Amino acid sequence: MSITSADEPDRRQRQPRDMIRTAIVGMGQIARTHHVPAILQNPDFALVAVVDPGAETVQDTGVRFFPTFGAMLESGIGVDAVAICTPPRVRYTIARTALQHGLHVLLEKPPAQTVGEAIDLAAFAAMRNRTVFGAWHAYFSAGIPVARELIARRGIRDIQIVWRENSEKWHPGTAWFWEAGGYGAFDAGMNGISLLQAILAQRIMFRDAELFVRPRQFAPVRANVRLGLSGSDVVATGMFDCGYQGQDETWAISCLLGDDTVLAITDGGACVHHDGHCVVSPPSGQASTLDTEYPAIYRRFASLIADGVSDLDTTPLQIVTDILAFGKRIAQDEPEAGILQAGHHGSPGPDGS
Numbered sequence: 001m002s003i004t005s006a007d008e009p010d011r012r013q014r015q016p017r018d019m020i021r022t023a024i025v026g027m028g029q030i031a032r033t034h035h036v037p038a039i040l041q042n043p044d045f046a047l048v049a050v051v052d053p054g055a056e057t058v059q060d061t062g063v064r065f066f067p068t069f070g071a072m073l074e075s076g077i078g079v080d081a082v083a084i085c086t087p088p089r090v091r092y093t094i095a096r097t098a099l100q101h102g103l104h105v106l107l108e109k110p111p112a113q114t115v116g117e118a119i120d121l122a123a124f125a126a127m128r129n130r131t132v133f134g135a136w137h138a139y140f141s142a143g144i145p146v147a148r149e150l151i152a153r154r155g156i157r158d159i160q161i162v163w164r165e166n167s168e169k170w171h172p173g174t175a176w177f178w179e180a181g182g183y184g185a186f187d188a189g190m191n192g193i194s195l196l197q198a199i200l201a202q203r204i205m206f207r208d209a210e211l212f213v214r215p216r217q218f219a220p221v222r223a224n225v226r227l228g229l230s231g232s233d234v235v236a237t238g239m240f241d242c243g244y245q246g247q248d249e250t251w252a253i254s255c256l257l258g259d260d261t262v263l264a265i266t267d268g269g270a271c272v273h274h275d276g277h278c279v280v281s282p283p284s285g286q287a288s289t290l291d292t293e294y295p296a297i298y299r300r301f302a303s304l305i306a307d308g309v310s311d312l313d314t315t316p317l318q319i320v321t322d323i324l325a326f327g328k329r330i331a332q333d334e335p336e337a338g339i340l341q342a343g344h345h346g347s348p349g350p351d352g353s
Contacts, residue, residue, distance in 0.1 A: 019043075019044060019045060019046040020044055020045045020046070020080045020081050020104070020302065020305060021046050021048045021078050021079050021080045021081070022039055022045050022046065022047055022048065022079070022080065022081045022082065022083060023047075023048060023049035023050065023051060023072060023079045023081075023082045023083070024036065024039075024047070024049075024050050024051070024082070024083045024085060025050075025051040025052075025069055025082050025083065025084045025085065025086060025094055026051070026052060026084065026085035026086035026087075026108075027050050027051075027052040027054070027085070028085055028086075028171075029170070029171060030085060030108065031083070031085040031108075033290075034290050034291075034293075034294040035083050035085060035108075035294065037294070038294040038295045038297065038298045039083070039298060041295060042295065042298045042299065042302065044298075044299075044302040045081075045298060045302070047062075047063055048063065048064065048077065048078065048079060049063060049064045049065070049066060049072055049077055049079060050063055050064075050065050050066070051065075051066045051067075051068065051069050051071075051072050052065070052066075052067070053067055053068075054067075064077060069094050069097065069098075073097075073101060079103060080103065080104060081103055081104035081105070081106065081131075081301075081305070082094075082095075082098045082103050082104075082105055082106070083106040083108070084098075084105065084106065084107050084108060085108045086108075087176050088110055088112065088113040088181075088183075089113050089176070089181050091107055091108075091111070091112050091113065091117075092112045092113065092117040092120075092121065095107060095112070095121050095132065096120075096121060096124060099121070099124050099125050099128045099130050099132065100128070102128065102130065103130065104130050104131040104132070104133075104301075104305050105121070105125070105130070105131070105132045105133070106133045106135055106297075106298075106301050107121075107132065107133065107134050107135060107312075108135060109134065109135060109136050109137060109190065109191070109194070109316075110134075110183075110190060110316070110317040110320070111132075111134035111135075111312055111314070111317065112317070113181060114317075114321065115314045115317055115318050115321060118134065118312055118314045118317065119314065121312065122310055122312040125310050125312075126310065129308070130310075131301075131304045131305045131308070131309065131310050132310045132312050133300070133301050133304055133310065133311050133312065134311065134312040134313055134314075135297045135301070136194045136313060136316060137191070137290060137293040137294060137297060138191045138192075138194040138195040138198065138268065138269055138293070139194060139195075139198050139313075140292070140293040140294075140296040140297060140300070141195060141198070141268060141269025141270065141289055141293060142269065142270055142280055142282065142289065142292060143265050143269045143270060143271060143272035143280040144195070144198050144199055144269060146272050146279055146280050147199040147255075147263060147265050147272055148198070148199045148200075148201075150257065150263055150274060151199060151200065151201075151255065151257065151263065152201060154257040154258045154259050154261070155257060155258025155259075156200075156234055156255050156256070156257055156258060157234065157256045157257065157258055157260075158234065158235070158255070158256040159196065159227075159234065159235070159236035159237070159253065159254070159255050159256075160236070160237050160238070160253070160254045160255075161192050161193075161196060161225075161236060161237070161238035161239065161240075161252070161253050161254075162238075162239050162250045162251075162252050162253075162254075163188060163189050163191070163192035163238065163239070163240045163241070163250070163251055163252075164239065164240070164241035164242075164244040164246075164249060164250050165188055165241075165242060165244055165249045165250075165251070166242075166243070166244050166245060166249065167187070167188065167242040167243065170188075171187075177219060177242070178214070178217040178218060178219045178221070179217075179218055179219065180218045180219075182218070182219040183219055183320060183324070184211075184213075184217075184218075184219025184220045184221055184223075184242060185219075185220050185221055185222055185223050185240040185241060185242040185243075186219075186220075186223070186240060186320045186323065186324070187242065188240075188242055188251075189223070189238075189240035189242070189320070190316050190317070190319075190320045191251070191268060192238065192240065192251065192253065193227075193238075193316045193319050193320060194315075194316040195253060195265070195268070195269050196227075196236060196253055197315050197316060197319075199253070199255075199265070200229065202229040202230045202231060202232055203229070203230045203315065204227045204228070204229055204230075204236065204315075204319060205227060205228050205229075205230060205319070205322075206225075206227060206228075206319055206322035206323055206326060207226040207227055207228045207235065208225075208226050208326075208327070208328075209223055209224065209225040209226065209323045209326070209327030209328065210223060210224045210225075210327065210328050210330055211223050211323070211324070211327040211328065211329045211330065212330050212331075212332050213329055213330070213331060213332060214243075214332045215331070215332070219324070220324075220327075220329070221241070221242055221243040221332065222239075222240065222241040222242070222243060222332075223238075223239075223240045223241075223323065223327065224237070224238070224239055224240075225237070225238040225239075225240065225323055225327070226238075227319065250266075251266070251267060251268040251269075252264065252265060252266040252267075253265045261274060261275040262274075262275060262276075267282065267289055268288075268289045268290075269289055270282040270288075270289035270292075
């Protein structure tokens, strides 16, 4: 693996003292494909280190590699901030240690395994006068401002979420997804929940759920969910599936607005259609909504550090942990009980239809 690329100037030649020297902890797929490019493209950051158990097998001339976070701290290398991209169960310990050593912390979603851990990190960061940032990337989707404005102006009557993908395609061999403490379908599904929260003024809350669990696994591979909106009778129904084998993977939210027009948010927030008309579309050549979300995340992180404040929202994590705690568990081979019903505006298609 190489951190630098042919079209990226060598970072060692442009590291003024005011750049935020950053280490990535956990070099999984999302770190390689989106954190690294976002850091390299941002003039406020310099990637100086990577922490990963396989570090000794990686060759690179521009970045130092360490097998453990402790080894990096003991090395004396100059680091100002860390981006923690490990599995959630170990994020809290690493983040608290980083804050203890005076480092700013960016946390890949979810920010911790539990809401309690996240709350403690926010309090500890304030005590240490350091920034902690929970990077819910869906909060930076291009379609959010337009969708939020349309809902605020026209009202909303009904919401349907369809979030289905093949986890083995995107995260091959990731066994912890399905273990106790993993989120199963909601590792990706919490992106849909965070996107929904971002477009609504009201807080969303758990109502009920069916969780479909495969043999010898703990976390659900599939789920049907109902969510409520505070102070409203509106219900959001969601279908989440991380074991989907079809070719039409879908990351979409469809809203029936108060004037009976349909607002369709597709491709994870990159596209917005209203009443059949495209109002937001991705830039030409953009392969994924993540291509704009992660650069925006690092711009936000730099701004938070400059202002001396933190941003650690626990809302999507709270909803997911409520779903997993109180949803009805069903063996994968049992029939569905039918929480999710086809609404009068149907499930959103890839084109917003």
